[in-house]
Amino acid sequence: MSKTKELNLKEQIIDAARRVLLSEGYRNFSLRKIAGEIDVSATSIYLHFENKDDLVHTLMEQAIERLNNQLQQVVSEADSPIAKLEALAYEYVRFALKYQREYQIIHLTSSDEMTRYPKEKFRKARKGYEIVSNVLQEGADGGLIAEEKPRMAAYTFWAQLHGVMSVVLSKRLDTRINRQEFIDEAIEHIIDGYKIRTALQTNNK
């Protein structure tokens, strides 16, 4: 019973944090507000999290985990490596659009906003790369994908996707450009980069 309750507060805090993040943005994401949301003293958050960053890290971690799970699933449901890459890309996009704030938070790690992200957590974050990496390897083995260095390729794949979504979410996209078209075009470009290129392929779009 007490265990339940203990877990509860931590979960409640995380939930409230997500809620605040969603409604107010990171800029206005404060421990006080979170505490207020669940009628708990701000100090109580420190019973479950070392500090604000730690709480944000947890949010990040969970978001990453959710994303990874989604990716894992769509990969398992697609047949060919190329289809898998496409599925990965589109799932990534879907996630970024649906959970914008959380997506953005994931990428806060980078900026000095969130320096202290603990090393151990990076491993979990890296799982996404592995998924991509495996698909690329699978494609390379099957002669469909031209990659001698699947790990590095996973990173470039990932990086390119992130760049695309970053532009989309930052609303820096020219208003004359249709968002979905942009995404489609970009993904096509990115994936094309990994296909074995032959004369036959260049025209098969």
Add this chain to the structure above:
Amino acid sequence: MSKTKELNLKEQIIDAARRVLLSEGYRNFSLRKIAGEIDVSATSIYLHFENKDDLVHTLMEQAIERLNNQLQQVVSEADSPIAKLEALAYEYVRFALKYQREYQIIHLTSSDEMTRYPKEKFRKARKGYEIVSNVLQEGADGGLIAEEKPRMAAYTFWAQLHGVMSVVLSKRLDTRINRQEFIDEAIEHIIDGYKIRTALQTNNK
């Protein structure tokens, strides 16, 4: 002498701001610190900038401008459209690595950290896209680049580059991967995506 001094404080503030940003990161970027740096009252900053965001915007603007100038120059120095794209990509990378904090600040716009970025300033920011866009158009005209939509392609180009540098700067790159190799590989990928693909080309790597 008088004119000089008048103009000075604003410039001094910007300089100090850049310095603080560089040494302390955005997380610890405070008006007080900036004011302290140049032995000026914090209030004085408000005589030249509406608020903290306004100052940051100015920093962004200047960084963008500098970047754009650099891009413009390298473009003008390269011959072929492909060479120009490459030059653009490498100059972008160079800038991002050299002025990391400023590069990061430019991309703060996106996150809600910096919502209030004024519309008018976006235009200047968009100049980079135009530069790329023009090169792509030029290449398309010359039959070297396969783009019917140079504007959109400019955005995908840009986005992908940003993604790459974002991964690099966030230090999320797997330690087993060499940074420069990663960058080279990624740029090659990205640019390849815009080349006219023929059987001859696929093997010329």
Add this chain to the structure above:
Amino acid sequence: MSKTKELNLKEQIIDAARRVLLSEGYRNFSLRKIAGEIDVSATSIYLHFENKDDLVHTLMEQAIERLNNQLQQVVSEADSPIAKLEALAYEYVRFALKYQREYQIIHLTSSDEMTRYPKEKFRKARKGYEIVSNVLQEGADGGLIAEEKPRMAAYTFWAQLHGVMSVVLSKRLDTRINRQEFIDEAIEHIIDGYKIRTALQTNNK
């Protein structure tokens, strides 16, 4: 012509000051606001007034002068000393009610809000006492008013009136008490205190 303009600015400032005082109260009475009112730099006020207090003093002085003139006039229009006292009291009340902010400002001198009121200006302020004092003397000479010390009596008269208006203007009057009735009653009391008292009364203390 230049003289005219010079005088103008000073007058304009005073006018604007009065306006601001009226509309915003002393609490929000700021040099900036005054300057803004007449589209002049705040610094310009210092060309005509030593500082904020000096400007306020000027306002006070003018208000006092206006009050004194009014008092002088009503005194000259009344016949008997008693009638004169009454006229003085009612004119004083009328002024306090009509120019509340200015009336209040006159009495700011006292509180440490306005310590530095210059000695020379006190003399002008004292003219009001003289007027009362003269009336009392006149009444004493005529056997109507019991005062051996008209100067002191003038001060008590004045003080009592001020107290009454102070209560009225501070809105501290019980809501069940009618304002005008209170004023009438108080004035009656005050003036009664100066009338010749018979032997019967004077000894019952």
Add this chain to the structure above:
Amino acid sequence: MSKTKELNLKEQIIDAARRVLLSEGYRNFSLRKIAGEIDVSATSIYLHFENKDDLVHTLMEQAIERLNNQLQQVVSEADSPIAKLEALAYEYVRFALKYQREYQIIHLTSSDEMTRYPKEKFRKARKGYEIVSNVLQEGADGGLIAEEKPRMAAYTFWAQLHGVMSVVLSKRLDTRINRQEFIDEAIEHIIDGYKIRTALQTNNK
């Protein structure tokens, strides 16, 4: 010990506030100074008081309460209604002279300096009037004092006293007039006004 300390800061702030008020006057009464006095962060004051006004209100309230207590006591110690009125008047004077700053603060309510004085607190302030009012009623019942409207009379009594002290404390009293004599004279005048007047006098208006 714990309770003591908890209650302490608020009290300490009030004490420091009173000290600052005393030594520097309302003009220089700043939260920062108060905080400095007791080596406490200025922010801490906001944990106990809504804002500066709230703190001042508290000072006022306590001063009023202290005054009322004094008045209550001297009234209970005097015999006849007339003696009580005199005791009240002299105690009032004593208080005003001894606690000048606090006395002045009490009367800050009026000026727009201190607009936001909360309604509930007025009730406490009104207790002084009740004390006077009761004495007047008692005197009226005993045929010594001529008052059909003791409540209003209490206000006029009060107002007159305040006026007198206001003149005294503002140092506007003519230097040729002895302060104590002035006070004595004024009080005599004021109290005389409430004594039963004979037919001869009452009709000579």
Add this chain to the structure above:
DNA sequence: GATGAATGAGACTTCATTCAT
């Protein structure tokens, strides 16, 4: 576990005043 009190940093605003031009 949980909390209230306190802290110190910081943003932002308004202000009176000074100074150099």
Add this chain to the structure above:
DNA sequence: AATGAATGAAGTCTCATTCAT
């Protein structure tokens, strides 16, 4: 004569964090 720039004080608010209970 007039002004813009700068200053320092101050009020107000919000915040992350610490501490003692």
